[in-house]
Amino acid sequence: QVLVPESGPGLVKPSETLSLTCTVSGGSISSTNYYWAWIRQPPGKGLEWIGSIYYSGSIYYNPSLKSRVTILVDTSKSQFSLKLTSLTAADTAVYYCARDRRGGSWFDPWGQGTLVTVSS
């Protein structure tokens, strides 16, 4: 059973950078069948795809966030990470990581999600 729990700070100040990590267990992050995705959900709102990365480093970003987002993969640690810069209150959300099927683009499984609040 593949697990993808998120980790990182729950409170970040405006204008600073958010850093989150997702650690893959129960399966290989280097599988050729999957990308690894970050998705977020502001309180009371819908899901927003942030980006997906392949183990080789090939990556796709949501155009609306591309200028502020960096997603990296570290296969030696079975981890992938998210950095989001220039934070505002609008970035307050539950951030999820998920496995993203290559050649299908469905998300399963998901992490439990981590609430990140942007506030001074």
Place this chain on the structure above:
Amino acid sequence: QSALTQPASVSGSPGQSITISCIGTSSDIGNYNYVSWYQQHPGQAPKLMIYDVTTRPSGVSSRFSGSKSGNTASLTISGLQAEDEADYYCSSYTNSATRVFGGGTKLTVL
């Protein structure tokens, strides 16, 4: 990229069937059979219910089914049960190799 369009809410009585639509464009739903659907109960992570338009993952009830016509995908839930009350989201692959979600639909079981 624009979000896929879903109705904000739908409702039905136990035992009835409901359908949730998901409207996209020729750049996403209309061009790929890569539509998926997710169920989300309050305070929980989304759960995959349908992928590749019509395929149910192991463990998902056969009461859930998916379809697509042109730029519109649909999720049908038959024999509604109280436990089906949740938010539902569609997602699609796009021409730009990005992924896009719908705005979500709140299902109320009356």
